[in-house]
Amino acid sequence: MIGxxxxxxxxxxxxxxxxxxxxxxxxxxxxxxxxxxxxxxESGALVISAAGSRNAVLLTDGRFVAxxxxxxxxxxxxxxxxGLFPALGKLLEALPGRKLGFDSGQLxxxxxxxxxxxxxxxxxxxxxxxxxxxxxMHKDPAELAAMRRAALLADExxxxxxxxxxxxxxxLEVAAEIEYQMKTRGAxxxxxxxxxxxxxxxxxPHARPTAKRLxxxxxxxxxxxxxxxxxxxxxxxxxxxxxxxxxxxxxYRAVLEAQAAAIAAVSNGASCGAIDAxxxxxxxxxxxxxxxxxxxxxxxxxxxxxxPRLARGQTKLLEPGNVVTIEPGVYFxxxxxxxxxxxxxxxxxxxxxxxxxxxxxxxx
Amino acid sequence: MIGxxxxxxxxxxxxxxxxxxxxxxxxxxxxxxxxxxxxxxESGALVISAAGSRNAVLLTDGRFVAxxxxxxxxxxxxxxxxGLFPALGKLLEALPGRKLGFDSGQLxxxxxxxxxxxxxxxxxxxxxxxxxxxxxMHKDPAELAAMRRAALLADExxxxxxxxxxxxxxxLEVAAEIEYQMKTRGAxxxxxxxxxxxxxxxxxPHARPTAKRLxxxxxxxxxxxxxxxxxxxxxxxxxxxxxxxxxxxxxYRAVLEAQAAAIAAVSNGASCGAIDAxxxxxxxxxxxxxxxxxxxxxxxxxxxxxxPRLARGQTKLLEPGNVVTIEPGVYFxxxxxxxxxxxxxxxxxxxxxxxxxxxxxxxx
Numbered sequence: 001m002i003g004x005x006x007x008x009x010x011x012x013x014x015x016x017x018x019x020x021x022x023x024x025x026x027x028x029x030x031x032x033x034x035x036x037x038x039x040x041x042e043s044g045a046l047v048i049s050a051a052g053s054r055n056a057v058l059l060t061d062g063r064f065v066a067x068x069x070x071x072x073x074x075x076x077x078x079x080x081x082x083g084l085f086p087a088l089g090k091l092l093e094a095l096p097g098r099k100l101g102f103d104s105g106q107l108x109x110x111x112x113x114x115x116x117x118x119x120x121x122x123x124x125x126x127x128x129x130x131x132x133x134x135x136x137m138h139k140d141p142a143e144l145a146a147m148r149r150a151a152l153l154a155d156e157x158x159x160x161x162x163x164x165x166x167x168x169x170x171x172l173e174v175a176a177e178i179e180y181q182m183k184t185r186g187a188x189x190x191x192x193x194x195x196x197x198x199x200x201x202x203x204x205p206h207a208r209p210t211a212k213r214l215x216x217x218x219x220x221x222x223x224x225x226x227x228x229x230x231x232x233x234x235x236x237x238x239x240x241x242x243x244x245x246x247x248x249x250x251x252y253r254a255v256l257e258a259q260a261a262a263i264a265a266v267s268n269g270a271s272c273g274a275i276d277a278x279x280x281x282x283x284x285x286x287x288x289x290x291x292x293x294x295x296x297x298x299x300x301x302x303x304x305x306x307x308p309r310l311a312r313g314q315t316k317l318l319e320p321g322n323v324v325t326i327e328p329g330v331y332f333x334x335x336x337x338x339x340x341x342x343x344x345x346x347x348x349x350x351x352x353x354x355x356x357x358x359x360x361x362x363x364x
Numbered sequence: 365m366i367g368x369x370x371x372x373x374x375x376x377x378x379x380x381x382x383x384x385x386x387x388x389x390x391x392x393x394x395x396x397x398x399x400x401x402x403x404x405x406e407s408g409a410l411v412i413s414a415a416g417s418r419n420a421v422l423l424t425d426g427r428f429v430a431x432x433x434x435x436x437x438x439x440x441x442x443x444x445x446x447g448l449f450p451a452l453g454k455l456l457e458a459l460p461g462r463k464l465g466f467d468s469g470q471l472x473x474x475x476x477x478x479x480x481x482x483x484x485x486x487x488x489x490x491x492x493x494x495x496x497x498x499x500x501m502h503k504d505p506a507e508l509a510a511m512r513r514a515a516l517l518a519d520e521x522x523x524x525x526x527x528x529x530x531x532x533x534x535x536l537e538v539a540a541e542i543e544y545q546m547k548t549r550g551a552x553x554x555x556x557x558x559x560x561x562x563x564x565x566x567x568x569p570h571a572r573p574t575a576k577r578l579x580x581x582x583x584x585x586x587x588x589x590x591x592x593x594x595x596x597x598x599x600x601x602x603x604x605x606x607x608x609x610x611x612x613x614x615x616y617r618a619v620l621e622a623q624a625a626a627i628a629a630v631s632n633g634a635s636c637g638a639i640d641a642x643x644x645x646x647x648x649x650x651x652x653x654x655x656x657x658x659x660x661x662x663x664x665x666x667x668x669x670x671x672p673r674l675a676r677g678q679t680k681l682l683e684p685g686n687v688v689t690i691e692p693g694v695y696f697x698x699x700x701x702x703x704x705x706x707x708x709x710x711x712x713x714x715x716x717x718x719x720x721x722x723x724x725x726x727x728x
Contacts, residue, residue, distance in 0.1 A: 040572065041570065042570060061658070062657030062658055063569040063657060064570065065657075066567065066568055066695075066697055067568060102473075104472060104473035104474040104477070105472055105473075105474045106472060107472060107473055108468060108472055108473070109468035109469075109472070109473055109476050109491060110468040110469045110491070110493055111469075112473050113468070127473060127474070129474055172547060172548075172550070173548070176548050177544075179543060179544070179547065179553075180540055180541075180543070180544040180547075183536065183540030183543065183544075184536075184540050186536070188557070188572065188573075189543075189557060190553075193552070203430065204431060205427040206405065206406060206427055206428065208404065209552075211550075293427060294425070294426055294427045331430075333430055
């Protein structure tokens, strides 16, 4: 991403700050500050002011000052003295603007107290949750290109992982190989702890890999995602090792049908709740809805879970540039589970499925 | 860890709650709730009440209810309806105790507002930061045993990684192999993004691995840690590929001397600031203190950064059961850097270095 892209995003945020009547916004969530400046350090705070073109000050400690100087452009870098939040308050005290905004969904109560105290009594504070998250929901063409590459990498790794599924292999071995394959293909790492669940363990939607060995006639859930050039992918496939019963095949067909219905519902202007309902209705028709114990999907981007949320009753409407997962599943305690997950981008007049590994029922 | 261990920790927390005049404490940080219950799910909230032996209620969503039931003992599991923090408030509203505590260092402003609102006007709230963190600072024998194993695993992986250092290899390849080695040795994953920095990139204390290839006559900084059975290790070694100049050897000797001084200063009753000063004084003697741009170390346990912090001016005194990193370093922009890091446990009358790979200057 080039400096101009970050400057453009800061400019878009400035307009929102003026709309909210805020002179300066405190940005303390690292994906947010990366989005606005390109800074990849692990500690710091960014201040974006509503006025002017020299509108960004990044405060960080000695470990990250050299990073920050090399990674950003048009951003004033300040090395903090003492704790981050007291130092941030002092920096704000010296800025001209009186009306300050903070993200109440990111700052802890203690951080807010520290920065408010240090900024002094001449400042007024307003909670403005999710201003940067709202911008981040709309991926620009460069971001969509990055997400296509991250999805393609997940496709490659999923295909490689499926080839490893032989009776006797351990969940942990498959997980280690998946994450190794990601890294050797250029990922900075997994977007989340890879899920490899065999047999009855597949009934846990978020199973951690164990030393369990794969046996014949077990379901296998693989849920993996990579971070490539800062952007995340997230996909799930379910395989069967051996010959499946007609009951298992029926479950799989129902989940696949639910997923197809939800993917078909993804479009510019559709409500997030309607997409969740599309998947849930299909599973209800098959009398499986009570085994679908989570929501249908979530936004994806610099973080693996971001806005929007595709859950019951969500009224938010999808817009171009949104990227969401569609991941219905059914879980039978003691028996196993099935989930199928893909990443879908919303465009003006169409949607685009980014992950492409076959969803056909596969017996290995 | 067995159920009795968790019950004992909850009992210790109950005493602190009574001391603080709090009827129930809200625990929302996942390492804290793991420490108190054994629950490894990714979403939830725990309520610990000061009175009674049935003192723990764990609220979580449908994805993690089966986990929670299997992982905990003596804990009431409640499946949340709707958002976590409103549901938590409703749960608290129905509990008898009126005086509620929350960790202001963990709850965001929005979460606090949500839970306070839902709990209703009959409750009073008190910010009590770090109550569980304070317990977690004192590792019990089972925790120390787990940390020794995590440290040993880091030793093994560091030795394997050093053998990979041949001119032509890329930083990313070494990082991928390190994390693969961790997983195949039983780690659930790296405790942080592995740092592999060659040549001038070693001047960045937190360099992310890149496609850069190793060349002759470069410094190599490897900073790695594994999570094994929930506990973290964290260690750094610096190697030289080729024959080092006397200047580089002098830097290395100074850092090693500083680290030895700080390790020697680690003892029951020593102040955290004094340990930082021990390292800094040695580097000052060598006129290198201005290249030491971070603090000397940090606590280590279920998280890779926890209390206590070994930094300038910290007055906290070390106590038995504390485990800290000792990691002085020097960084020369454009040239390279040297850091040596080990994990040290504090006992009643001695300290114990958990990580054991040779610290001798090594040319490869």
